[in-house]
Amino acid sequence: MKTTIETWSEEQQKLMTRRSLFGATAAGVGGIALNRLLANETVSNSPLDIHRSTGSGGIPGLPHFAPKAKRVIYLFQSGGPSHVDLFDGKSFLDEHHGSNLPDSVRGGQRLTGMTARQSNFPVVSSMWGGKRCGDHGTWIGNPIPHIQGIANDMTIVRSMWTEAINHDPGVTYINTGSQQMGHASMGAWLSYGLGRENENFPAYMVLLSQGTGKNPGQPLFSRLWGSGYLPSSHQGVMLRPGANPVLYLQNPPGVSADARRRLLDTLGDLNRQQAQSAGDPETLARIEAYEMAYRMQTSVPELTDFSDEPESTFELYGEESRRPGTFAANCLMARRMAQRGVRFIQLFHRGWDQHISIKSQLPRQCQDVDQASAALVKDLKRLGMLEDTLVIWGGEFGRTVYSQGELGASTSGRDHHGRCFSLWMAGGGVKSGYDYGQTDDYAYNIAENPVHIRDLNATILHLLGIDHERFTFKFRGLNQRLTGVEEAHVVNDIIA
16 A cells, blocks of 8 residues: 555655654554654744745745846737737838748748638738837837837837747747646746735736727636646736626625634634645645635725726726726726736737738727827836836737738738747836847848747846746756746847
8 A cells, every 4th residue: 555655746745844754654653652752843944834934925045136127017919919010010011012922931931721721922011001109210000109109118029939820829838938738827937936015915916808809819718827836826816807806705795804814714724734744735825825815805996996096097098997807997907006016917918810800900909908008108107117117018929921811802811920020018127219129021030139938038037136047946857947948048138
């Protein structure tokens, strides 16, 4: 018969205390005597106690060096925004509009099943044009005029790339560092490593919205903000729009706050005893979840109540910011979270998958996000928070320069394109009014300074004071990292 120790996982065995060891072996020989001898033993500095004590403060030794950013607001545009129409327009494309994309440019790259069988690949220039913006004259598309207005605050990276060409692997890859499911999300990594700034809120909070471009957009799964192999207390907490932003948070009828407190205290004692005897860190994560839910009973209603915002706030973010669940309302909520010390705030906005009807879908989708995205940057700057808040805006990949479907048809669109795409960042230690990386004349391949999504994630960690190579978690015999096992580089050129 296998002993209790043999059936424990590797992680549980690593967290085993002396008491746990003797408790497990007690099932074999002399158990009763050993348990009585150890009954009054005080266990100090056990791995489980350390795990519990660092639940809010992160792990020892982090940050590795002085951070430039204290927090991140990630405006994730799910579906793949068209870099050709928004950030990477070229006069060359205007001159070659309608011509077939040369085979030498495509270079035998993998295409999705949606356009692989097309007989030709007609080039489509930026459909709405753009203009030179900011003191440095960077090109930004006309569908996002408010974002054009904050060009002096942004770094635009035009040379992003990824191997993923389909949505789920692409979104999973950029958010967790792997195309495979089961890995920890970026926000969970930061919660685990740096902990919380405010005891009343999780370190990682998530907001979802659906755009008016493609509706419904590509599905988003909770594993995208999950903790993977990290303790589950570090997974993202999603707020829902409306009167009940977190399910099952409120006490049931007839249960007072004092009664709930007594229940949690008793349950916590029982769970701690179980954690010491079983060596399972998830038991401690369960305690932390109960305690956080208790504190959020008062903190979340105050967070989601916009009645204390002046009228000027809604004028800045736009009328949609009054409507819960919209991207604009979520941007305002993100600012309020940042003010309350939430470390990693992620907005997922669906609807950017313009395979068809891009002429009608893309302008609507841009209108959803344009004013509020710019307003968030302006608001943080007004409050003196932009310098230590890193704002990121981008999706999992870009769109093809060639037409999906008949050129010029109202039903035509652009396919997925991962070999180059654009995103922008503001605040949090990145340069202001700066462009990085270039694509070729067709906005199809990278011509200068490629930035893989691993490099992006390494740079985000660096801005938060973390060396990505030293930030690991042992799982299945490997030192897991957000940046994976392949080479990744911090993009120092974009750091102020």
